[in-house]
Amino acid sequence: MTVLVGKEAPSFKAKCAIKNDVQDIELKDFRGKYVILFFYPLDFTFVCPTELHAFQERLDDFSKHECVVLGCSVDSHFSHLAWLNTPKEKGGIQGVSYGLVSDLGGHIAKAYDVLNPDGIAYRGLFLIDREGIVRHQVVNDLPLGRSVEEALRMLQALQHTEKHGEVCPANWKQGVPAIKTTTESVVEYLLAANG
Numbered sequence: 001m002t003v004l005v006g007k008e009a010p011s012f013k014a015k016c017a018i019k020n021d022v023q024d025i026e027l028k029d030f031r032g033k034y035v036i037l038f039f040y041p042l043d044f045t046f047v048c049p050t051e052l053h054a055f056q057e058r059l060d061d062f063s064k065h066e067c068v069v070l071g072c073s074v075d076s077h078f079s080h081l082a083w084l085n086t087p088k089e090k091g092g093i094q095g096v097s098y099g100l101v102s103d104l105g106g107h108i109a110k111a112y113d114v115l116n117p118d119g120i121a122y123r124g125l126f127l128i129d130r131e132g133i134v135r136h137q138v139v140n141d142l143p144l145g146r147s148v149e150e151a152l153r154m155l156q157a158l159q160h161t162e163k164h165g166e167v168c169p170a171n172w173k174q175g176v177p178a179i180k181t182t183t184e185s186v187v188e189y190l191l192a193a194n195g
Contacts, residue, residue, distance in 0.1 A: 002113035004134040009037070009126065010111035016070070016099040017080035025099065028132070034067035034158075035128040036151055039103075039114050039121035043075040043083040044091065047145045051123075052093045054148040059098060065155055066130075072101035072108060074120055114139055127154055129162075 004010075009027060016025045027035070038055070040048045055062075055069050062069050073080075080100040086092025101108065109115040114124035123140035136154045140146050157168040166178035169189060177192075179185045 001139065004112065004126065004137055007134055008132050009035075009128045009134050010108070012101075012108045012111065014072075014108065015077040015102045017077045017084060017102070018099045019084065019097055020081065022077045022081070023099075025101070027128075030068050030128075031132055032130050034065065034130060034155060035126075036062060036067055036069045036155070037072060037101075037112075037126045037128060038070070038146070038151075039072050039109055039112065039124040041120040041123070041142055042073055043079045044086075047123075047143065048073075049088075049091060049093050051145055051148070052096050053088070055098065056093075056096045058148050058152055061152055062155065065152075065159060067155055069098040070101055071098065072103050072121070074103050074106045074109065076104055077102040116142070125151055127151070127158065129158065 011027050013024065013026045016023050040051060042048065052071060059069060080102060083093050084096060085094060087094045103109055106115045106119055106121065109121040112124055112126060114122045116122055122142065123144065123146055125138050125146055126134050127136035129135050135158050138146065153173060156174040157172055160166065160168060160174070160178060164178065166180055168178050172178060177189070179189050
C-alpha cells in the first residue's frame with residue numbers, strides 16, 4: 001500500500017452527483033479548503049449507507065472547519081443519483097447533500113491505492129489540507145465501517161497544530177491541552193494525565 005501522507009494528493013477530474021445535480025469537478029477546485037475524501041465499495045450495499053448517513057449527520061461540523069466532504073465509489077453518477085433519491089427505509093441515502101464522485105473504471109481509487117482485486121475500493125479515507133497535501137490516511141477492509149468521529153478529530157487536530165504549533169497527543173480532543181515540542185511540556189502532560 002502506498003503511503004500518501006506528506007505527498008500531494010493525486011489529482012482527478014470526475015462527474016460528481018450532488019443532491020439531484022451532476023457537476024464536473026477537479027480536486028484542485030477545493031484548494032484553500034480542507035477535504036475529506038472517502039472511498040466506499042458500491043452504491044446500494046450494506047455498510048456504505050451507514051457511513052454516508054454518518055458523514056451527513058456531522059456535515060455541519062466539517063463545514064465549520066472549512067472542510068469539504070466527498071464520497072467516491074466505482075459507480076456511475078447515474079447510480080449515485082438513483083441512490084440519493086432512494087429513501088432510508090429502502091436502504092437509500094436520501095438527504096445526503098455532499099458530493100459523490102463517480103470513479104467508473106476505478107482510476108481514482110487506483111491512484112489512491114485503495115482499489116481491490118475485484119475492482120471496487122476499500123474503505124479509504126484521506127484528509128487533504130488547504131495546499132492539496134495528504135495529512136492523514138486510513139484504509140479499512142470492506143466489512144469494517146469507519147469512524148466519522150475520528151475523521152473529524154483528525155481534522156481538528158491538524159488545524160490545532162497549524163494554528164498553535166503544538167502537537168496533539170494520543171486521544172486528543174478539541175478543547176483539551178496539547179503539547180509544546182519540548183521535553184518539559186511532555187513531562188507536564190504525562191504527569192497531568194496520570195495525576
